[in-house]
Amino acid sequence: MNVPNLPMPHRLARRLLPLGRSVRPKLDALHAFAVPADRIRVLNGPAAFRETLLALIAQARRRIVIVALYLQDDDAGREVLDALYAAHKANPALEVEVYVDWHRARRGLIGKAASEGNGAMYRHYAAQFGDGVAIYGVPVQNRELFGVLHLKGFVIDDKVLYSGASINDVYLARHGRYRLDRYHLLHHAGLADSLAGFVHRHLRSNEAVIRLDQQPLPSTRDLQNPVRHLRRELQHAQYQVPREPLPEVAVAVTPLVGFGRSDNQLNEVLLALLRGARRRVVLFTPYFNLPRPVRTVLGHLLRRGCTIDIMVGDKTANDFYIPPSEPFRKIGLLPYLYESNLRRFARLHRTHIERGQLNIWLWRDGDNSYHLKGLLIDDEIAVVTGNNLNPRAWALDLENGLLLRDPSRLLTARHEAEWMALRRHATRLDDYYALDNPRHYPRDVRTLLRRLSRVRLDRLLNRLL
Structure with a gap:
């Protein structure tokens, strides 16, 4: 004006x-989901995060959708994978999916000896226990330096466990050290559906997104065109969120995504x-x-x-x-x-x-x-x-x-x-x-x-x- x-x-x-x-x-x-305030918890530290995650996995009845930068080949990562496979064995109808960054899963730790990365552990578990846990690698860019999968959020049935943490010993406070993050647990079916739905629409069915627990794996060079198409799609992707009235006892929760x-x-x-x-x-x-x-x-x-x-x-x-x-x-x-x-x-x-x-x-x-x-x-x-x-x-991310x-x-x-x-x-x-x-x-x-x-x-x- x-x-x-x-x-x-x-x-x-x-x-x-x-x-x-x-x-x-x-x-x-x-738009926002109206989540009752008593369905939102702020967890106190990484030990509570680990305990809550393992408890939710053990209680899961319908779906587990985990999205993180990485699930590490260490004690904490194996503990979570053991829990995921045990949950599927106890309930074969349980859908279990893990999404991690493609590049991060295929290399060793910075400053350490070269290795096949965390993907080798995923394939070892699949060979030993079957394909009950699907682990996907998401290549957001053709090179890790120029962008990674940095989405967060664990959807387990109708609950969302949200943190900036990934899964390894230090994030889950194993062996006496921890890496501090923030941790929120929200219980709302619509919010959980929205986060899981985004992953299924834009990642699971995309040609660039590859199962890391199966062989053979394509090279990143082979994925250049699919990654380009994925990147173009993600630049316009959003969560599906209805407009819900907000009662006085509820909090308006809006999931947001950003890329580019x-x-x-x-x-x-x-x-x-x-x-x-x-x-x-x-x-x-x-x-x-x-x-x-x-x-x-x-x-x-x-x-x-x-x-x-x-x-x-x-x-x-x-x-x-x-x-x-x-x-x-x-x-x-x-x-x-x-x-x-x-x-x-x-x-x-x-x-x-x-x-x-x-x-x-x-x-x-x-x-x-x-x-x-x-x-x-x-x-x-x-x-x-x-x-x-x-x-x-x-x-970039x-x-x-x-x-x-x-x-x-x-x-x-x-x-x-x-x-x-x-x-x-x-x-x-x-x-x-x-x-x-x-x-x-x-x-x-x-x-x-x-x-x-x-x-x-x-x-x-x-x-x-």
Whole structure:
């Protein structure tokens, strides 16, 4: 709308801060499932996540649809596979499907010896126990570097267990270490049908999606054309969601999906939610590398007077961190790269930190690692997602999330309890000086950072990793 009669400051504010009335109608137009608040649980930690997952698998009667980046060949992965095969043996009519990233399943761990990856374990189980558990590899891109399957969510009968976690020892808190994430359990048949239906429509029947538990496997080169068609389809895919009336005892839950740089529904809703914040935002990210649109909106919110809390892992709580006592590998550069990003952000907003308006929390608990992501906004909105809120998630990976709108504030106490529990192992950053100066990083790190910055490859890494 043209507003030529407004004074210059007001016109400038309208251009810079599209943060109120124009946003709400878009969000209100989103269809949602009305999920009773007593059917939504916030689980307390990875041990509870593991126990709940195994219990749900054992109780399953109709379907199990698991979607994760990977199901690892380790004790936790075998424990889950054992549970899946046992559930199918006890109930042969049970449909059991697992979807993981194609590339991730066909390689070994970074920095370890070359291997056939997790796919070898899947084929071993199928040879031993039969084909009761179908495991699919989803190639979102022709190369892992340019995008992976990052959808999350375990559908078991009419329940949805949602977390950004994948399945391995550290995510499931085996052997004394854990990687912390967020964990929500929602019991709603329509929501479960929507998540499972998306997988069946767009993945199970797609020519590019291959059973990893069967031989022979095609090469990735053979899948180039099918992957191209899959990518084109996913750019327009959405969850099927009805418009349900929202009783006072229910929460509006909208599943969202996003893939690609443009027309990405998840990205657009995340930005709209941030722009619409009135008082308070809590943002979780494991790798501090925010997309430019998110950084811009956060700056606008700070100038408007909103309080922003950002929780990120200390560099030693990053899953790529290599202690100085161990031989350095190039992948160990990433925690330092993320800390450098955080230091620049904190320096830019040091005035807001001094005022207490911007609170940056560094999480650390021994040698455990941090993998939280999502948003809490104004005590009425929560986003649980696997999206790392970084440029890679914003443009390359296939992502999803659940938007929980709670106008009656039925979940506020639960999310406040989650937030308080997380802060037990977090320290507020008083000043950007509290973060290590890159000049004091280990020599190998300094040398590599200097080489990358000289040819501006550090910027490319921030977009890809």
